[in-house]
Amino acid sequence: MEVLKSGAYFYKHDYGRNKRGRKWLVLSNDGLQLKWRSVGATEVVQAGDGSAQSSRGDSSARRASGGFSARGLVKSSSFSRFSSVPLSDVSHIIYGPYTDTFAKKTAHDRVDHRWVCFSLVLRESRTLDLAMEDEGSLLTWLLGLQQLIVYFSPDATMSSERWTLPKLQLQKLRLKVSGESDRTGQGPYDVVLSAVLDAAQDKQKNGEKATVLQAAWRRRHVQGKFQSAVGEMMEINGLIEGLAEREKELEERQAVTALKIEKAMKIAESEEPPPKMPTDKEMANPKKMQEYMLQMGEYSARQQLKLAAMESEVRENQQATAQVNQLATEKRQLQDMSKRLQFSLTNDQMSSLSTEDAARVAEIQQQLGVTPRGSIKATNVREVRLYKETQTTRLGIIFHQSTPNELDVATDMTPRAGGRQPVVMPVIKVLDKAGIAGTCPELHEGDQVLSVNGHAALSNVQTVQMLREAVGPVVLAVRETVISKTPRGVNSTRLPLTGLRPINQS
DSSP states (O other): OHHHHHOEEEEEEETTTTEEEEEEEEEOTTSSEEEEEEOOSSOOOOSSOOTTSOTTOOHHHHHHTTTBOTTSOBOOTTTTOOEEEEGGGEEEEEESSOSHHHHTOOTTTOOSOGGGEEEEEETTSOEEEEEESOGGGHHHHHHHHHHHHHHHOSSOOOGGGSOOHHHHHHHHHHHHHHHHHHHHOOOHHHHHHHHHHHHHHHHOSSOHHHHHHHHHHHHHHHHHHHHHHHHHHHHHHHHHHHHHHHHHHHHHHHHHHHHHHHHHHHHHHHHSOOOOOOOHHHHTOHHHHHHHHHHHHHHHHHHHHHHHHTHHHHHHHHHHHHHHHHHHHHHHHHHHHHHHHOOOOOHHHHHTSOHHHHHHHHHHHHHHTSOGGGOTTSTTEEEEEEEESSTTOOOOEEEOSSOOTTSOGGGTOOOOGGGTSOOOOOBEEEEOTTSTGGGOTTOOBTOEEEEETTEEOOSHHHHHHHHHHOOEEEEEEEEOOTTOBOOTTSOSSOOOOOSSOOOOOO
């Protein structure tokens, strides 16, 4: 109450005039009403509620000063007049710029921070929209006004509908996060993470906790980028595959129409051969050459008429040719994008590195917490496409509970927290023929699953979870191991799989 009666500076926003004016806001001595008057941009007001002046202003004081301000400028009598609103007329407080008055402000006019804006909603649905100049005592004002509004309210209010100090602090934090998100273009979670990192750096610049926090944040950030890159690469490869199929169809249509045109032209040529080519002696005779040119013109005109009769085939051939060229351009662009996203190192590339460079690559992979093996473009990695109609559809893939002894865990490069937990590679133990994957000729018992829909399969448990949650197309990146074998009862000949459709082969 003492803070409210001492007064503070606010900016009052008017709805009708779209105006923002600096005001001196104060609670009256009796605590019944909120009063304000206009003040200059740098004017300082003594603490108090101005009770010596009437609600219409102190006219005697103005007459004594001659109506002049300290700068010698004449002020309107309304400039120092107090306006007021009884707190019994206020129904509730809206914390944040959420009323129509704030909403109609353009981006250029929004000079006040979100977390200093609030509105008093009057019972006749009018609002008093304010923004505090100094946010130091903002929560004190909001909490004090809330207590007075509840006290004077003729209707009982639920405690859950009132602003409390924890609720105000949480709302202020939300407003600050959203304001920073709009200012920087970051997402809300990135804003919070950046703030946490800044706080950690300020509090413990050389401490172990801050170092661990920063390393964890960077690892998650890079992991997310890697998974996004793998997903985008697989999506691009799917688009390239679709374009290739479409290009093949167009080329076949182009060949068919070209064959029709060529056949028709040969028939026309056999029925009416072109004029005989003149001899060297005849070419020296202008009259003979003129006759030959006239015959060729007539022959060409007749050929054009025959082509016009095949206008639909010619147009279809031209359209197919244009579409083939366009698809080739799009496919080339997607292939370039896919190459830029492929950053995995093959065994040949690793062998060409020096010992120091190879150790550095291994260190980077350990720091990332994930390896590029989720890519379907790596060496000896093949793509397998399955389809789950529902989440409960059985795939029939059973993994080893522990890594088989025949496999070298050190070559998997699958890091775990702190490096203390054992690595359990997702290696297929059994393919149940009752499931979709059990009859897929592209999957073998003993194969290692590297990724599921672009997400790296870092353990058998995680892989089972991803397969269980997947619905619709399921794209696996798998590689053979030393214990791989052909599924029981399935021909070892691999059949090419195209498109995302259910696989149900006997």
